[in-house]
Amino acid sequence: MDTFKAVVVTRDEETRKQSVALKEIGPDDLMEGDVTVKVSHSTLNYKDGLAVTGAGPVVRRFPMIPGIDFAGTVVSSTSDEFSEGDEVLLNGWGVGETHMGGFAGMARVKSDWLIGLPEGLTRFEAMAIGTAGYTAMLCVLALERHGVTPDRGPVVVTGAAGGVGSVAISLLGKLGYHVIASTGRPEEGDYLKDLGAAEIIDRAELSEKARPLGKERWAGGVDTVGTHTLANVLAMTQYGGAVAACGLAGGMDLPSSVAPFILRGVSLLGIDSVMAPKPLRIEAYDRLARDLDKDKLKALTTTISLDEVIDKAGAILEGKVRGRTVIEI
Numbered sequence: 001m002d003t004f005k006a007v008v009v010t011r012d013e014e015t016r017k018q019s020v021a022l023k024e025i026g027p028d029d030l031m032e033g034d035v036t037v038k039v040s041h042s043t044l045n046y047k048d049g050l051a052v053t054g055a056g057p058v059v060r061r062f063p064m065i066p067g068i069d070f071a072g073t074v075v076s077s078t079s080d081e082f083s084e085g086d087e088v089l090l091n092g093w094g095v096g097e098t099h100m101g102g103f104a105g106m107a108r109v110k111s112d113w114l115i116g117l118p119e120g121l122t123r124f125e126a127m128a129i130g131t132a133g134y135t136a137m138l139c140v141l142a143l144e145r146h147g148v149t150p151d152r153g154p155v156v157v158t159g160a161a162g163g164v165g166s167v168a169i170s171l172l173g174k175l176g177y178h179v180i181a182s183t184g185r186p187e188e189g190d191y192l193k194d195l196g197a198a199e200i201i202d203r204a205e206l207s208e209k210a211r212p213l214g215k216e217r218w219a220g221g222v223d224t225v226g227t228h229t230l231a232n233v234l235a236m237t238q239y240g241g242a243v244a245a246c247g248l249a250g251g252m253d254l255p256s257s258v259a260p261f262i263l264r265g266v267s268l269l270g271i272d273s274v275m276a277p278k279p280l281r282i283e284a285y286d287r288l289a290r291d292l293d294k295d296k297l298k299a300l301t302t303t304i305s306l307d308e309v310i311d312k313a314g315a316i317l318e319g320k321v322r323g324r325t326v327i328e329i
Contacts, residue, residue: 004105004106006024006025009065018059020054033109034077036106038074039104039329043069043130043132045316046163047096048067049315049317051096052066059097067096072087073087092273121288121289124326130324133163134273134285136171137287139244142244150176153218153241154179154180155220156220158223160181161323169181169195170196182202182203186202207232210235214236221243223247226247227252243266243268246273302322
């Protein structure tokens with residue numbers, strides 16, 4: 001592959017203004033790594049929207065190819081772990097932030113960042129899952145390890161119509177949980193119920209300033225929003241329950257109190273997908289291959305081309321993108 005298309009973010013060093021364009025580049029423009037991959041699919045996450053638009057300080061090296069996920073086929077490798085022709089995927093590790101990422105026809109990365117494509121998943125399905133779905137699975141694993149099982153009571157998912165929320169609902173519903181979906185988009189009610197939600201609540205119920213403790217409504221939760229929403233979810237969690245926190249769509253602050261922790265024994269489980277160790281990544285993807293309903297995954301996924309990424313990046317920040325978006329390259 002002499003040249004290939006890539007979404008490239010640059011910055012004027014005098015004005016510090018960021019710009020983005022679709023360009024033709026070559027393998028020599030990529031960064032160092034021991035494995036080169038022909039990228040077939042990537043995906044658009046909220047973090048990618050911040051990177052492409054410059055709405056958040058995601059990109060920390062210029063020029064940069066955004067895209068924190070990709071799947072493809074190894075074309076060259078000096079690693080003992082991967083060989084030419086292997087199907088691989090990547091999530092996180094600073095790719096798309098400090099190391100050129102997946103919004104391009106090729107990527108060159110460290111072999112430690114890759115995992116082999118799990119049996120039972122196609123490259124398209126792996127990117128329909130992407131960081132959002134993989135993060136959702138990390139949340140489910142954390143709740144399970146804390147003992148939040150279906151018999152303990154309902155679980156709440158905030159930001160329900162987004163990428164993490166959609167996959168979390170699908171996973172939890174299939175595993176037998178009574179899922180309460182919190183969303184600011186009531187028109188998505190049927191979509192969320194089709195995924196596996198048993199109840200829909202308006203996000204306004206959770207967006208006001210939280211009391212130290214509220215009525216015990218759920219055994220656990222998956223929160224993608226942060227700020228007052230997370231504070232309310234914690235205040236309404238049952239004795240001994242747990243909440244997996246993985247996002248900040250509403251803000252980075254947590255205006256809460258210690259009351260849920262010291263009076264109800266509630267646990268706040270922090271979920272990081274970027275630097276998660278390889279064994280945990282493999283466990284998460286093996287579970288996704290087994291537990292995620294492929295028909296529901298398809299139903300919550302939209303496909304776009306690389307040419308459409310720049311326009312779509314703004315839409316995801318505005319809350320206009322439902323579910324998951326796969327980029328076919």
